[in-house]
Amino acid sequence: MGKFGFEKLKLPSLRLPFLKRQTLSIGLDIGSHAVKICEMAETGTGYKLVALGSALLPPDSLEDGALQDPEAVGKIITSLVNNLKIKNKKVAISISGYSVIVKKINLATMSEEALEKHIESEAEQYIPFDIEDVYLDFQDLKTHAADDRMDVMLVAAKREVVDGYLNMLRTAGLQPVVVDVDAFALENAFEANFGLADNVALVDIGASKMNINIISQGSSILARDVVLGSRQLTEQIQNLFGISFAEAEGLKTGEFSPKEKQQELEILFANTCSQWVAEVKRAIDFYYSNNPDETISKIILSGGGAKIQGLLEFFEKETAIAIEIFNPFKQAAVDDRTIDPSYLKSIAPEMALAAGLATRPVEV
Ligand SMILES: Nc1ncnc2c1ncn2[C@@H]1O[C@H](COP(=O)(O)OP(=O)(O)OP(=O)(O)O)[C@@H](O)[C@H]1O
Numbered sequence: 347m348g349k350f351g352f353e354k355l356k357l358p359s360l361r362l363p364f365l366k367r368q369t370l371s372i373g374l375d376i377g378s379h380a381v382k383i384c385e386m387a388e389t390g391t392g393y394k395l396v397a398l399g400s401a402l403l404p405p406d407s408l409e410d411g412a413l414q415d416p417e418a419v420g421k422i423i424t425s426l427v428n429n430l431k432i433k434n435k436k437v438a439i440s441i442s443g444y445s446v447i448v449k450k451i452n453l454a455t456m457s458e459e460a461l462e463k464h465i466e467s468e469a470e471q472y473i474p475f476d477i478e479d480v481y482l483d484f485q486d487l488k489t490h491a492a493d494d495r496m497d498v499m500l501v502a503a504k505r506e507v508v509d510g511y512l513n514m515l516r517t518a519g520l521q522p523v524v525v526d527v528d529a530f531a532l533e534n535a536f537e538a539n540f541g542l543a544d545n546v547a548l549v550d551i552g553a554s555k556m557n558i559n560i561i562s563q564g565s566s567i568l569a570r571d572v573v574l575g576s577r578q579l580t581e582q583i584q585n586l587f588g589i590s591f592a593e594a595e596g597l598k599t600g601e602f603s604p605k606e607k608q609q610e611l612e613i614l615f616a617n618t619c620s621q622w623v624a625e626v627k628r629a630i631d632f633y634y635s636n637n638p639d640e641t642i643s644k645i646i647l648s649g650g651g652a653k654i655q656g657l658l659e660f661f662e663k664e665t666a667i668a669i670e671i672f673n674p675f676k677q678a679a680v681d682d683r684t685i686d687p688s689y690l691k692s693i694a695p696e697m698a699l700a701a702g703l704a705t706r707p708v709e710v
């Protein structure tokens with residue numbers, strides 16, 4: 347075992363996408379608002395959706411990507427798995443937040459063994475954490491930018507945070523086999539449905555964070571987490587009208603919409619959604635400044651926040667780029683008799699990460 351425990355990473359690993367496909371695990375997206383689960387099966391020509399569902403989590407279950415109440419979250423996951431009659435115990439999860447560092451580095455071309463040695467001895471210079479405290483993984487991006495240079499993606503995740511998830515899942519009777527990064531899971535879901543499309547910006551708007559991921563010619567050029575999300579709106583609505591969290595959620599999602607509050611709500615939505623758009627524009631501008639000849643053909647919105655009424659049109663107007671709401675099951679076979687089409691349609695945008703995790707190849 348090397349200093350960084352590479353062997354230990356094999357099960358679970360942070361990301362091992364080039365492994366031979368042998369089986370699929372369950373995709374489990376533990377968000378700060380809800381846990382989403384997705385089971386897929388391979389059909390020979392693609393994927394079939396086997397099961398999916400979500401369950402709300404108590405508001406303080408997660409804090410900046412770290413698990414705060416493992417017992418409560420574990421119980422909710424167990425009952426979700428049972429309700430959906432999921433038998434597979436192998437799960438793939440993803441993490442994000444302050445405890446994860448993703449860094450692209452450019453090195454002189456070297457063999458895989460030399461690369462492993464290099465990372466092992468030089469990781470400290472790339473990562474702002476004590477190396478003893480992190481799980482480390484890397485991947486040759488095989489971009490072949492220049493024959494004598496190579497691009498390598500380096501991922502470091504705080505052991506304490508990762509172990510918190512692993513222990514919770516094991517206690518819940520599950521077997522974690524992959525620990526991925528949210529941005530990669532999103533990218534994986536995109537690839538499964540769009541292949542190597544033009545340059546696009548994937549934007550996942552969750553409850554407490556936004557993930558912006560610019561994909562160019564099939565690989566991620568820029569991935570950014572922003573601490574803004576749909577819970578902001580709920581809290582603002584709570585404060586504005588002096589109502590409970592549940593009531594504010596109802597107002598936000600349009601469950602009830604009293605006329606007298608409409609105008610105030612619209613102003614509040616416009617202000618907050620402007621902040622979101624500004625972040626997306628900033629990322630796109632940054633991309634354009636480095637790639638002046640390229641064009642972003644589409645922004646693909648996912649996450650529960652993407653379901654805010656009128657958001658698509660607002661983004662379209664502000665960015666002048668075509669917007670699409672992400673359907674991560676676009677290419678998957680779905681049996682209407684086992685999965686209600688209207689439920690699927692309404693939950694699809696939130697399921698992007700879980701779907702991306704469910705189609706991640708796993709070594710068994
Ligand atoms: N129809 C809707 N209109 C507006 N907002 C909605 C709607 N449906 C869900 N949301 C909001 O989306 C958020 C949940 O989205 P999602 O499940 O993607 O978040 P999460 O993954 O749990 O959070 P995060 O990724 O930030 O940790 C909640 O804030 C919820 O109120």
Ligand SMILES: [Mg+2]
Pocket residue numbers: 377378552553649699
């Ligand atoms: Mg999320």
